[in-house]
Amino acid sequence: MLKKFISYYSPYKKLFFLDLFVASIASVCDLIYPILTRNIINEIIPKKEIKLFSYFALGLLIIYFIKMFCGYFMQYYGHVIGVRMQGDMRKEIYSHLQNLPIRYFDNNQTGKIMSKIVNDLMDISELAHHGPEDLFISLIMILGSFFLLLNINVHLTLIIFLVLPILIWFAITQRKKMLDAFTETREKTSLINANLQNSISGIRVSKVFGIKQQELEKFEKSNMEFKKAREHAYKVMAEYVAGVGFFTDMLDYIVLIFGSFFVYKNIINIGDLIAYFLYVKAFTQPLKRLIGFIEQYQSGMSGFKRYFELINEQPEKNPINSIVLNNIRGDILFKNVDFSYENESIFKNLNLHIEPGKTTALVGVSGGGKTTICNLISKFYTINKGDILIDGYNINSLNITKLRDSIGIVQQDVFLFSGTIKENILIGKPNATSEELILASKRANIHDFIENLPDGYNSQVGERGIKLSGGQKQRISIARIFLKNPSILILDEATSALDTITEKLIQESLISLAEGRTTIIVAHRLSTIKHAHQIIFLGPHGIEESGTHEELLQLKGKYAKYYYNNI
Numbered sequence: 001m002l003k004k005f006i007s008y009y010s011p012y013k014k015l016f017f018l019d020l021f022v023a024s025i026a027s028v029c030d031l032i033y034p035i036l037t038r039n040i041i042n043e044i045i046p047k048k049e050i051k052l053f054s055y056f057a058l059g060l061l062i063i064y065f066i067k068m069f070c071g072y073f074m075q076y077y078g079h080v081i082g083v084r085m086q087g088d089m090r091k092e093i094y095s096h097l098q099n100l101p102i103r104y105f106d107n108n109q110t111g112k113i114m115s116k117i118v119n120d121l122m123d124i125s126e127l128a129h130h131g132p133e134d135l136f137i138s139l140i141m142i143l144g145s146f147f148l149l150l151n152i153n154v155h156l157t158l159i160i161f162l163v164l165p166i167l168i169w170f171a172i173t174q175r176k177k178m179l180d181a182f183t184e185t186r187e188k189t190s191l192i193n194a195n196l197q198n199s200i201s202g203i204r205v206s207k208v209f210g211i212k213q214q215e216l217e218k219f220e221k222s223n224m225e226f227k228k229a230r231e232h233a234y235k236v237m238a239e240y241v242a243g244v245g246f247f248t249d250m251l252d253y254i255v256l257i258f259g260s261f262f263v264y265k266n267i268i269n270i271g272d273l274i275a276y277f278l279y280v281k282a283f284t285q286p287l288k289r290l291i292g293f294i295e296q297y298q299s300g301m302s303g304f305k306r307y308f309e310l311i312n313e314q315p316e317k318n319p320i321n322s323i324v325l326n327n328i329r330g331d332i333l334f335k336n337v338d339f340s341y342e343n344e345s346i347f348k349n350l351n352l353h354i355e356p357g358k359t360t361a362l363v364g365v366s367g368g369g370k371t372t373i374c375n376l377i378s379k380f381y382t383i384n385k386g387d388i389l390i391d392g393y394n395i396n397s398l399n400i401t402k403l404r405d406s407i408g409i410v411q412q413d414v415f416l417f418s419g420t421i422k423e424n425i426l427i428g429k430p431n432a433t434s435e436e437l438i439l440a441s442k443r444a445n446i447h448d449f450i451e452n453l454p455d456g457y458n459s460q461v462g463e464r465g466i467k468l469s470g471g472q473k474q475r476i477s478i479a480r481i482f483l484k485n486p487s488i489l490i491l492d493e494a495t496s497a498l499d500t501i502t503e504k505l506i507q508e509s510l511i512s513l514a515e516g517r518t519t520i521i522v523a524h525r526l527s528t529i530k531h532a533h534q535i536i537f538l539g540p541h542g543i544e545e546s547g548t549h550e551e552l553l554q555l556k557g558k559y560a561k562y563y564y565n566n567i
Helices: 002-007 010-047 050-099 102-107 110-152 154-161 164-201 203-209 212-264 270-311 370-377 400-405 421-428 434-443 447-451 470-484 500-514 549-555 558-566
Strands: 332-341 344-354 359-364 385-390 407-410 488-492 518-522 534-539 542-547
Touching: 002 270, 010 050, 010 110, 010 270, 050 110, 050 270, 110 154, 110 164, 110 270, 154 212, 164 212, 164 270, 212 270, 332 370, 344 370, 344 542, 359 370, 359 558, 370 385, 370 488, 370 518, 400 407, 407 470, 421 434, 421 470, 434 447, 434 470, 470 500, 488 500, 534 549, 534 558, 542 549, 542 558, 549 558
Parallel strands: 359 518, 359 534, 407 488, 488 518
Antiparallel strands: 332 344, 332 385, 534 542
């Protein structure tokens, strides 16, 4: 995992090493200051060498200007490295999400995924910037000040370093506790984000059904869990910081008590003691920085662990030497197909033939698997047993992208992306001309409505298309399919959100679109599927009846009963 994290530095290694070089200059400046102070007190002031004193004063001023420049460089370009790495990670994880199977999104809440992309990456970015820099500066300052302390007084230095093993032991023992605490906090953060996303998306349902109190209680539960996890994390952090603070204060205490005693015994002079105090400060500051790095490392790496887990989720993959079908006819055959979802069997030994260029309607009771068949044709899920053939080729041997390029889906629950009407229709064919766009809109009976809007095709649809009615959203989604011009057309309750008049207008367009294509219609309004070449009635045990509308009515079986109950 650490190796993967380090790999993100690769594109910015020149800037990264320059940042470390500047950090080393800043560290050397901090180490020079006590030396100058010691010389001023021990040599220059007693000898009253004013000219030399002015040189030292000028030298100190130059050092401070150098430190200012180094501080600016590290603060700005160090963060730039972190932001760029964060951008690379976000791009990689977003691209990876696009390739994950639908089943992953079925099992993971949107808010939790968003938390990994936003919150975790922010902490990772801070670690990427501050981590190596703090570690590098700390090592230079600790080693440099240690040797300079030895140069001033060996005995006092050895006494100080007796405390260090205890400090290191304490930091190591707290490390595991901090990692666990921060990991739990992230889990609770993602949970509260998921609940928020869900509640805000369903705010209208909440208001209509008056379930404000229930939603508040649900939110409060996750909010309390978050607060407890956060409080525990801060408790562990407080133990860590307070303990480290105590041990670093002990270093000052040792220098004060033993240093004063050594001055009393004429082992060291006042100038050496003051320089020693400054070096101990120079020594304890990087210690605190190093301890802060450990804290930041726990936070950042716990976030990177979650990021790493998501990156390692297996994406959809095209089979080796996958077959690219450029001109799909749409001959679809299910042979002895078994499929289960979440350990619940949906199909057992399903056999179904959908002829190319013809319309097949899927009807039946809810939960019979109508939409599942459509999802399997699009290879959103993998079957447990059997074969699905497209134009005689096993679906598992086909290039997934090219297969889906040949399929157009209009669903009952229309999703529009935030943006303009034009952008949403162009999803069907991003490089379409204005003439093609308008023609598709006219065929979907939405052009006149769009033209009457103040901004026309550039009108904003709002989040999930909130500014449009259900029928308008449905017609925009149908316009997408007209533009895409697929070989296989799937209409999953495509006209369910339309009023009767609009439905009649759209039906003519859909019939025109379906000509010469393999069309699969899922519908509860049975009046819309009378003219289908084949009607499949699905029940709890798979296909129970099949035939044309007239043939099924003559059977006077389940379809006939279902039809007369729903007309």
